[in-house]
Amino acid sequence: MFSEPVQPTRATQKRRTAARVVEAAAQLFTEHGFQDTTVRRIAARAGVSVGAVMAVGDKESLLGLVYDQAIADRIPAPPAPVEGGRAPDAAEYLAHYFDPFLALFAENDELARAYFRTLARGRPENAALGTLRTLTEDNLKAALVNAGMPEVRARLGAQVMFAGYLGELMLLATRTTDPEQTAARLASTARFIAAQEGRDR
Numbered sequence: 001m002f003s004e005p006v007q008p009t010r011a012t013q014k015r016r017t018a019a020r021v022v023e024a025a026a027q028l029f030t031e032h033g034f035q036d037t038t039v040r041r042i043a044a045r046a047g048v049s050v051g052a053v054m055a056v057g058d059k060e061s062l063l064g065l066v067y068d069q070a071i072a073d074r075i076p077a078p079p080a081p082v083e084g085g086r087a088p089d090a091a092e093y094l095a096h097y098f099d100p101f102l103a104l105f106a107e108n109d110e111l112a113r114a115y116f117r118t119l120a121r122g123r124p125e126n127a128a129l130g131t132l133r134t135l136t137e138d139n140l141k142a143a144l145v146n147a148g149m150p151e152v153r154a155r156l157g158a159q160v161m162f163a164g165y166l167g168e169l170m171l172l173a174t175r176t177t178d179p180e181q182t183a184a185r186l187a188s189t190a191r192f193i194a195a196q197e198g199r200d201r
Contacts, residue, residue, distance in 0.1 A: 017048055017055075018056045021043075021046045021052065021053050022056065022069065023046070024042050024046035025046075025062040025063070025066055026066045029063060029111055034063060034110060039053050039059060042062065060114075060117075060118045063118060067111075068131075071104065072131075072135070074101060075135060076093075076097060076100070077139065078093065078142040078143040078146065079143060080146065090143045090144050090194045091193075092190075094161055097190075098165050102172075105172065112172070113173050116172075116173030136165075137162050140162065141155050141157070144158065153196060161186075164186065164189045
């Protein structure tokens, strides 16, 4: 007995449309830059209406979604604890955790600055940043705990590390520093945080 093909639900269609819109926006931002990309162009590239694009977000919101997804795709997993041997080097993991993100921002300076401006405005559409923060802090905390740090202190260390990362990104956006200095300062912060493991509680 043949069954009728299952039609995608409205929610599924909405997710697929949103994914097409974000992908089209990513392509156009890369090809034409942020300023020269319009919502109309994004709609044409995605094969949807302007209204469908705006249902996903305006141009700034779409740039945020593009970067948030690109960052999430590059997040490295924390090192697993070593049984019966040396604990994984938390300082090394924390020091280089943000390297893929810094490389991403270095790929397109103009887009990176536009993304930073979006973050600085603190718009509601930046909710994805909260998700990224949670995932990042969970990974950093896990690395510290796996290296032997108490969980409460590891959580605080992860929060400090993420806050430092955001601060360094803002300095990069205003061109008051460069990627090498940023990497060096993040490494110093990582070593400082990891060194707290042996201190009194």
